[in-house]
Amino acid sequence: MKHRGKAVLLMAATIVAFFAAPANADDSVSLWSDADTPGTIDVDDSSAVELGTLFRSDVGGTVTGVRFYKSAANTGPHTGSLWTGDGDRLAQVTFTGETASGWQTAAFAQPVPIDADRDYVVSYHTTTGHYSADNNGFAQARDSGPLHAPADTPDRFNGRFRYGPGGFPTSTWASTNYWVDVTFTPTPTIPEEPPVQTGxxxxxxxxxxxxxxxxxxxxPCNFHTDNQVIDRKIVDCADGIQVYAGNVTFRNSVINRAIETNAAGASITIVDSEVRAGATSWAAVSGTDVTVLRSEITGGQHSVRCDGDCLVQDSYLHDQFNDPNSSFGYHNNGFLSNGGSGMVLRHNTLWCTPLDNEIGGGCSTNLSLFGDFAPITNVTVENNYFHATPAAYCGSFGYNPGKTHGDNPSGVVVRDNVFERGPSGHCGGVGPVTSFLTTGPGNVWTGNTWSDGGTVDPA
Structure with missing residues (x-):
């Protein structure tokens, strides 16, 4: 950038990690987090100037406001604007209640809808200069979840400025980042069917x-006969299905209620079937000694809740139920254990789908292992597809020191699973994985990858 006829050389800032956390406590996202700071906080230029950033989003949504990083000498006043890529102003706001320095945010009077995959410019105007700037800041693109600020090129320049009383910034210099940011709320959408990988x-x-x-x-819907087989049936039981016997099998059937083992020695096998638990706070399938093979599980607060000795294989777990009228926020999971041993999940598609609601409900993860009532031990999770989820993480693997039995999960083997990136770029809203204790006895993490290539690490 040329400052009134003289070149000012700025130290190149370190490029901070991609996929910064949202800047605000709500559902909005930004290109930078509050922890990100400029390499050059105050450029010694007292001219009035409009400074801006070109950006786009992978998904539609609304721009709620403008952010910029402020030096102590940049006293303003300041106005923020949102523009189309062609220079039509969509909204403007005056900053109020600013702090002496650091990140400043102003919200538009009304959120402004924007389209996916279309260029926009966010800018702010200062009458006193002394702005923050790092040259070469846009030598590389900046990506954060669905938001992208492209690298500065002759055909699509970024790091913009315009001297004078304000207006659409159309000049650039040295790919400089002027630390102008946006607050954006994506429109929450979940496809009806997941784009799972072949196989x-x-x-x-x-x-x-x-x-x-x-x-x-x-x-009768209370099953007390060992080795009973229910084949090619539509099973409707108004109060849910309780299994008290051993080796009860549901085969080639549609089960229109939640099903649970409910006695010592009870066990169930569900094969080539559909469990449609519907609107209930019970898990769709739950208990001890549970086998699920080649089946589709929907409804219920959780798809499968295992207390120990469970095999879930070649199955599709999705579309759980979250009660919008409950007095507290239910948490949903694809597969859940609150403590237990002897669990195997092999070659499934795991997908927790409910969006967060106003009472604190929503997804925990696709697969949650919590040491609430017993330690998590001897669990194998292999060759599953972790679908991108509205939850914070796609998987939680048992290390929860704040829980009674969460200090030392052991024998947790997680291998050869595939994680979808999804809108956030990292499967869950925060990351793919949490709570895997790499130093736990017998714990193994190996061969886990992203759906578009690359290794997924447990930290």
Whole structure:
């Protein structure tokens, strides 16, 4: 950038890590977090100037305001603007209640809708100069979740300025980043069906096989007979399904209620079936000694809740229920254990889908292992597809020191799983994985990758 005929050389700032956390406590996202700071906080230039950043979003949503980094000498006043890429102003706001320095934020009177994959410019005007700036800051693109500020090129320049009383900034110099940011709230959308990789379970390759004829199940819904087989049935039980016997099998069937083992020695196998638990705070499938094979599980607060000795394989867990009228916020999970041993999850698609609601409800993770009532031990999680989720993380693996039995999960083997990046770029809103204790006895993390390539690490 040329400052009134003389070149000012600025130290190049260190490029901070991509996918910064949201700047605000709400659902908005920004290009930088409050922890990010300029390399050059105060440029010795007292001219009035408009400074801006070109950006776009992968998804539609609303721009709620403007942010900029302020030096102590940049006393203003300051106004912020949002522009189309062609220079039409969409909104303007005057900054009030500023602090002496640091990040400043002003909210527009009304959120401004923007389209996906379209260029916009966010800017602010200072009458006193002394702005923050780092040359070469846009030598590389800046990416944060769905937001992208492209690298400065002759055809698509970034790091913009305009001297004078204000207006659309159209000049650039040395790919300089002037630390102008946006607050953006993505429109919450979840596709009806996940774009899973070829070979992973989905609605087309799980559940009742094509050509099977179903008839109503007319026997009692409390199962007390060992080795009972329910085959090719539609099972409707108004109060849910309680299994008291061993080795009860549901095969080629549609089960329209939640199902649970409810006695010592009870066990169930669900194979080539569909569990449609619907609007209930019970887990769709729960208990001890549970086997789920090639089945589709929907509804319920959790798809599967295991207390120990469970095998879930080649199955599709999704679309849990979160009660919007409850007095407290339910947390949902694809697979949940609050403590137990002997669990295997192999070649499933795991997807927690409910969005956060106003009472604190929403997804915990696709797969949650918590040491609440017993230690987490001897768990194998292999070759699963972790679908991108509205939750903070896609998987939580048992190390929760604040819980009664969360200090030392052991024998937790997580290998050869695939994590979808999704809108956030890292599967969950914060990251792919949390609470994996790498030093725990018998714990193994290996071969876990992103769906578009690259290694997923447990930290």
């Amino acid at each position: 992973f379970p989905n609605a087309d390759n799980t559940g009742v096989p094509a050509g099977v004829t179903l008839t109503p199940f007319t026997e």
